[in-house]
Amino acid sequence: MPQGAGSGPRGRYHHGELRAALIEASFDLLAESGLAAFSVARVARRLGVSTAAPYRHFPDRDHLVAAVAAQAAVELRERFVEAAEEAGEDPAERFAATAGAYVRFAGTRGAGFDVIFAAELDRLHDDALAGAGRPLMDLLLDLAQQALGQGPEASLTLVEHHVVAAHGYVALHREGFFARRYEGVAALADRAVAGSRTLLRGMREPPPRPPGSP
């Protein structure tokens, strides 16, 4: 039993658990304040460890963020799979459901596409992170393809609008834009799903008339 945390409900992290605890606390901090306000010192403080302790496990702030991002990518993909499963058989509903899953995940867990694909982390060449983003997008492309029944180019366009809209809800939520309109993330997630349905419906329709065509 390599631990001694029994001295209190939130005992200190003595041996070997700090790395995982840092990542978990980082999610909380990101959810509360976003990536820009994220700091190693704040994570350490809320775990009750010294500000120096994290540097035993991560060389700097960005490597900690990268570890969070890599785990977020894996978790988010799981939420996507679950959401599609729960949505039933209709490919349109399976696709749209991932917008809700995104808003709920990024809204409560704090790490979404902004963290997972953050440009700041590019220079790290973190293998775990580099390999984590692709399966996420591939899954969405696959669901879009099945919902749309058109070529890969159209699917990519749909996924882009879909992802951008879902992230837009999270971003504006975090900035307080919806503060006076909605209570929580769950309501916004439903709006995002409705938005994706609308988007899909719009892409199945032919454009009314390209300006200037006969």
Add this chain to the structure above:
Amino acid sequence: MPQGAGSGPRGRYHHGELRAALIEASFDLLAESGLAAFSVARVARRLGVSTAAPYRHFPDRDHLVAAVAAQAAVELRERFVEAAEEAGEDPAERFAATAGAYVRFAGTRGAGFDVIFAAELDRLHDDALAGAGRPLMDLLLDLAQQALGQGPEASLTLVEHHVVAAHGYVALHREGFFARRYEGVAALADRAVAGSRTLLRGMREPPPRPPGSP
């Protein structure tokens, strides 16, 4: 001629111009680093004035941000009007064009819905700011109403999806999500306009079949 800035191309701000110069430099800083990284000290530094100088004109950081936000709301509304005018007669195109205007404005000027409606600024009770956001949304609602030809509730839904998507492009752009895909804001603005057209088309269509209905 109450000034003495002739000693250099970027001379110091001696009398009376500092307030306006601070607001203008704040736009630049917001465009480069976003609201979270905004600081009074950085604005002062890039103007070549002391960090104390801004406090002669604004009591604190938030009041400076509020002044920027109020001006941004006015400017953004002008961009909306121009974009709708340039889009021609088609109400759908007039509405969709505002998505492009938003992405270009918020992407290059740095202050969009996130700044204009920032929850942080709520407690200020700044009259200029409080009155600036509403005309912006009213204009969009009006254009949506004309494009959609349905009730005010449907227009509100459309505007929300429209605004959220446009802001999503700006937010993900700023985080580096599109860094490897697009060169600049102009390309993203076009994608946002295309997205709004799709959205509008989707809202004109009846839902295929509400689950469980005959």
Add this chain to the structure above:
DNA sequence: GTCTATAAATAGATAGAC
């Protein structure tokens, strides 16, 4: 593996000189 102590940067904000 974690701690204390420490360093240098940066930020917000104020007092008082000019």
Add this chain to the structure above:
DNA sequence: GTCTATCTATTTATAGAC
């Protein structure tokens, strides 16, 4: 109207004790 000087707080990161 702007400056210098100053204070306090925060963050990143390192060195060395336990």
